[in-house]
Amino acid sequence: MTESSLSVEGTDKMKWFAFSIICAVLQISYQNPRKHWTLLPNILVLEVDGTLGEQNLLCMESPQELIVSANQSQEIFWKKNGIEQAQRGNSYRVQLEESLGGGNYTCHSEDGSLLNHTIVLIKEDESKRRKILVKTDEDYLKCTAQNYNGEFHCSWTWHSSRSGRVAFVSAHRLPDLNTKCSVDTSGEWTCSSGHGNFSCTVNDNRISCLDKQHCPYAEESKQICVTVFVLSQHFLLEKYFKRFYLSDIVKPDKVEIAQVNTTVIQWSYPSSWSSPYSYFPLTFQIAQLKNGCEGCDSPCSNYEALTVHSTDTQFKVKHRAKAVCVRAKDAFSFSQWSDWSHKRLRNHRKKRNKHKNK
Numbered sequence: 183m184t185e186s187s188l189s190v191e192g193t194d195k196m197k198w199f200a201f202s203i204i205c206a207v208l209q210i211s212y213q214n215p216r217k218h219w220t221l222l223p224n225i226l227v228l229e230v231d232g233t234l235g236e237q238n239l240l241c242m243e244s245p246q247e248l249i250v251s252a253n254q255s256q257e258i259f260w261k262k263n264g265i266e267q268a269q270r271g272n273s274y275r276v277q278l279e280e281s282l283g284g285g286n287y288t289c290h291s292e293d294g295s296l297l298n299h300t301i302v303l304i305k306e307d308e309s310k311r312r313k314i315l316v317k318t319d320e321d322y323l324k325c326t327a328q329n330y331n332g333e334f335h336c337s338w339t340w341h342s343s344r345s346g347r348v349a350f351v352s353a354h355r356l357p358d359l360n361t362k363c364s365v366d367t368s369g370e371w372t373c374s375s376g377h378g379n380f381s382c383t384v385n386d387n388r389i390s391c392l393d394k395q396h397c398p399y400a401e402e403s404k405q406i407c408v409t410v411f412v413l414s415q416h417f418l419l420e421k422y423f424k425r426f427y428l429s430d431i432v433k434p435d436k437v438e439i440a441q442v443n444t445t446v447i448q449w450s451y452p453s454s455w456s457s458p459y460s461y462f463p464l465t466f467q468i469a470q471l472k473n474g475c476e477g478c479d480s481p482c483s484n485y486e487a488l489t490v491h492s493t494d495t496q497f498k499v500k501h502r503a504k505a506v507c508v509r510a511k512d513a514f515s516f517s518q519w520s521d522w523s524h525k526r527l528r529n530h531r532k533k534r535n536k537h538k539n540k
Contacts, residue, residue, distance in 0.1 A: 221350055221411065222365075225301045227419060228278065232306070235278040241289035241298050242272055257292035281306055284417025303349070303419040314346045314412050314420050315339060323424040325408065326433045326518070329456040332396030334431060336408055336424065337388040349419060350411035353380035353391045355404040356425065377404060398456055402427045433518040434464060434510045439525040447525070448496040449508050459493075464510040466490045467519070468497055471505040482507030482522035503527060 217229040218237060228237055241258050260267045260274045262285045269275065276283050284304040289297045315322045316339040327334040340346050354361035355377040363373040371382040382391040389410065409423040435452035442448055449466070456462040469485040490497070491513065499506055505526045511519045 221303065221419075224299055225303065225349075227303045227305050228276075228283070229305045229307075230278055230281065230283075232280050237276045237278065237283075237302070239274045239276060239287055239300050239302075240272060241274070258289050258297065259292075261288045261290065262286070276302055278304075281416075281418050284419075301417075303413065303417050305419045305421070308421065312420060313418065314341055314344055314414050315422060316341050321424070322422045323408065323410065325424055325426060325431045327428050327431050328433070328435055328452075328454045330398040330428055330432065330462065331456060332393040332398065332428070333390070334406070334428065335388060335390050336410070338410070338412075338422070340387055345415045346412050348384045348389070348410060349413040350409075351382050351384060351389055352407075352409040353382055353393075354378055354407055355393075356407050357404075378406075396428075399461070402429065429512065429515040429517060431517065432512050432515065434512070434520040436521050436523045437466070437508050437510050439506065439508055439523050441525070441527060442496065444528075445501070446496055446498050447506055447508075447527075449523070450495065452510070452520070463493065463513040465513040466495075466508055466510050469507040469522075470500050470503040471507065472502055473504050480522075481505065481524050482509075499527065 216231050219227050219229075221227050226237075226239075241260075258270060258272055260269055264286075267274070272289075274287060274289070276287070281304050284302050286299065286301050288299040291297055312322070318324065318339055323336050323338055325334055325336040350363070351365075351371045351373075352361060352363045353371075353373050354375050358375040358377045361373050361375040361378075363371055365371050369384060371380075371384070373380040373382070377395075379394040380391050381394065382389050389408075391408065393406070405425045405427055407423060407425045409421065411419055411421050413419050435454045437449045437452060439447055439449045451459055451464060455464065467487040467489050469482050469487040471481065471485055485507070487507075487509075497506075505524060507522045507524050509520045509522045511517060
C-alpha cells in the first residue's frame with residue numbers, strides 16, 4: 183500500500199469518525215426534551231426549546247405488568263386524543279417539534295380495554311412571548327386582600343383568541359421548598375408545608391386562597407409565593423407566579439357614607455376590615471363635588487382630595503358641595519386605596535324654602 187493511499191484512508195477514517203460524532207450528538211438532542219417532570223399523577227410536562235425531539239412513554243412499568251407486556255407487547259395499541267396511532271407495543275415515542283406533541287396518550291389491550299394513560303403537556307422557554315394570559319398593569323397576576331385575616335385573591339386576563347384553564351395551583355411561604363399541593367374532587371387545592379397551610383379555590387380567571395396558619399397580629403416575616411400553571415386547548419403549559427406580603431396587596435372594601443345633617447357627613451370602616459380598628463387604622467381621602475355628576479363613570483377621580491389621618495369619621499362639607507367621595511387605605515403600608523364611595527348630598531335648606539313658597 184502506497185503512502186498516498188494510506189493518507190487517503192486515514193483522512194476517510196477521520197471524516198467517518200467526525201460524522202459519527204455529529205450523528206451521535208444529533209441523535210441525543212433529538213431523542214429527549216430539555217427537561218421533563220411530573221405535574222400531577224399521569225400528567226407529564228416536557229420542557230422544549232423549539233428543536234426536534236422525542237419522548238418515550240411506557241404503557242406498563244411495574245415488574246408484574248412487564249411480564250404481561252412481554253407476552254402481549256405487540257397487541258398493545260395507542261391513541262392520541264382518542265385517535266388510534268400506528269405505533270404498537272409497550273412503548274410509544276412522542277414526536278416533538280416546537281410546541282407540538284402534547285396530548286392525551288392512552289394505551290389499550292387488543293380487546294380495546296384501557297391499560298394506562300399519560301397527559302403530555304408542552305412547556306416552552308419562559309423567555310418567549312406568553313400566549314395564554316395577557317399582561318395588565320405591568321403584570322400577569324393581580325393579587326389583593328380585603329384585610330389581614332390571611333385570605334387573598336389573584337386574578338388574570340385570558341388571551342382573547344385562546345381558550346385556557348388552570349392546570350395547577352401552588353401557594354406557600356418563602357423560602358419553603360417542601361410544599362406539597364393536591365386537589366380534591368370538589369376542585370379545592372391544598373398546599374401544606376412547615377411554614378403554612380393554604381387552601382385555594384379556582385373560579386375561571388381567579389383564585390381565592392387562605393393561609394390557615396396566618397396570625398394577623400404578628401409581623402409577616404416571610405413572603406407568600408403564588409404559582410398558577412395555565413393550560414391551552416393545545417396542551418401548551420405556562421407558569422405564572424407572584425410574591426408578596428399581605429401588606430403589599432391589601433385593599434379595603436368601599437366605605438359606607440351617611441349624611442348626618444346639611445353640613446356633616448360620616449362614614450364607617452368596611453365591615454370586612456380587620457379589627458380592632460385601633461390596631462388596624464385606616465387613612466381616608468375625601469373629595470367634595472360641586473355637582474352630583476349623575477351618569478358619570480368616575481365622578482370622584484377628577485377632584486382634589488383631602489387626606490384625613492384622624493380616627494374621627496365625621497367631616498363638615500363645604501356649603502356648595504352637592505356630593506362627596508370617600509376612600510380608604512391601610513394607614514401603615516403603601517398599599518392600594520379602596521374604590522371611591524360616592525354619595526349625593528341632600529340640601530334640607532332648599533327643600534324647606536320650597537315648602538314655604540308653596
